[in-house]
Ligand SMILES: Nc1ncnc2c1ncn2[C@@H]1O[C@H](COP(=O)(O)OP(=O)(O)O)[C@@H](O)[C@H]1O
């Protein structure tokens with residue numbers, strides 16, 4: 001088992017109770033998709049897993065190690081093994097695609113070396129390989145903000161691949177992309193999952209994407225898990241429980 | 254479901270309590286402000302308007318006893334007034350009753366405050382139309398203006414040299430300011446320092462020190478340093494340097510505070526350490542604003558260096574002061590023209606460079 005989350009609570013300083021006792025487990029090689037309305041706690045959950053934020057109570061166990069409250073050097077070591085892709089790509093806009101990808105490696109580089117930005121050939125080769133995986137190595141020298149949204153997201157994926165992650169988290173990675181681009185970006189996640197064997201946990205909005213890519217689904221509502229199972233078993237009824245009575249399914253192809 | 258309603262009820266309670274607390278707090282603030290208003294009004298009317306204007310006293314009588322008596326009257330009157338919830342301060346802090354009395358007092362007292370302040374200001378400034386248009390005064394001004402239009406070019410070489418000195422003083426002050434400003438600005442950026450108590454304390458103390466330094470004008474720093482290191486360009490340069498560091502550290506740190514947090518979060522998620530996060534996610538976002546602020550500051554410093562020269566900070570300002578002392582208005586005219594020209598050129602260049610950067 002790669003990840004175990006048990007009775008996880010997160011209460012923000014503002015008093016928002018964003019996670020209310022979430023529990024689930026993830027096996028190696030899975031493609032787990034988390035769905036739920038906006039505000040249901042999806043982002044909070046991912047941020048607790050790679051410890052960008054600290055859970056209020058409960059347990060997060062990664063690779064057999066309790067990481068719920070670790071910090072400092074120990075936490076950095078864990079973060080290095082977990083990649084993360086964001087909705088807003090979060091690239092350094094003024095820098096080249098290549099140096100953006102290399103920044104995924106910072107954790108294992110010496111501070112001094114990374115400040116001079118003189119890396120050895122091994123690092124460069126690795127960066128190019130990651131770019132090839134997402135099919136964008138011809139753009140290596142281009143400034144990141146000169147790329148389209150879909151291309152930027154692929155660079156962001158390459159950046160997290162640079163970490164050689166055991167686990168890849170994706171927080172609504174296609175929410176700001178158009179439908180066609182969404183599918184092509186999702187296909188890279190699928191490829192990474194199938195070919196590199198990287199475990200993926202991905203927040204998604206659209207059920208059609210969920211059915212197509214997920215091996216398992218968790219649905220959150222108001223900070224609680226209300227569904228866990230196969231994407232095929234989400235029928236009309238479940239859909240309404242998750243998204244509310246008014247909701248109608250939108251197709252993305 | 255019951256769990257949820259319990260949480261909601263708790264939240265509602267919290268909000269209610271907060272409102273009450275804010276209300277109480279607001280009333281305290283209103284009382285203090287009303288006391289101040291009353292105190293201020295009595296003093297202004299008594300000292301500026303009555304003593305100075307009506308009695309035309311030159312040396313105003315001063316006694317602590319009187320001040321204390323006025324103060325006690327103000328405390329009582331101000332408190333009572335605020336407690337009626339109809340005063341100006343009550344309105345300002347949002348605790349006033351919403352009725353006609355409030356509206357009236359606010360309007361009346363607001364105008365009263367404004368009027369006595371303006372009248373007192375008029376009296377204190379000794380505004381006098383007579384001297385603005387007196388024949389003697391007009392003649393002097395005419396002499397000066399005509400000198401301005403007939404500048405004496407005999408001192409051009411000296412003036413040019415002094416002007417260059419001024420520009421260099423400004424340039425050196427700006428250049429030397431960059432490294433310390435950079436370092437300080439990271440420690441005074443809220444978003445980088447708020448994480449733990451120690452760094453936040455450093456942030457806080459540094460901010461106070463910088464605010465203090467900045468609130469003292471470069472001119473006054475020049476006076477301090479001309480006593481410290483002796484009159485001359487060096488004193489002027491240090492004065493500018495000190496003020497530049499304090500002002501630009503604030504601008505720089507504001508630039509840091511306004512960066513996107515997404516890239517920082519992304520880099521932090523890869524397991525990078527603090528220094529790497531700052532270098533790879535913060536610095537690329539702020540180099541341009543920093544450059545732009547620095548160039549603009551050079552421009553400002555040229556102007557300030559001129560003024561600082563007036564108190565012995567060297568350069569063209571000092572020269573201006575000397576010729577003014579000798580009442581050699583045609584030389585003064587030349588110097589003023591040169592200053593205007595250089596300031597205009599600097600303004601233009603710095604604007605162009607800043608445009609090109611963005
Ligand atoms: N940094 C934060 N501080 C306070 N409240 C937050 C913060 N981030 C999210 N929340 C709140 O927590 C709840 C869950 O948010 P989030 O995890 O972002 O949901 P989702 O990603 O499913 O849209 C929301 O009510 C949101 O307002």
Ligand SMILES: [Mg+2]
Pocket residue numbers: 039042043044171172
């Ligand atoms: Mg979210």
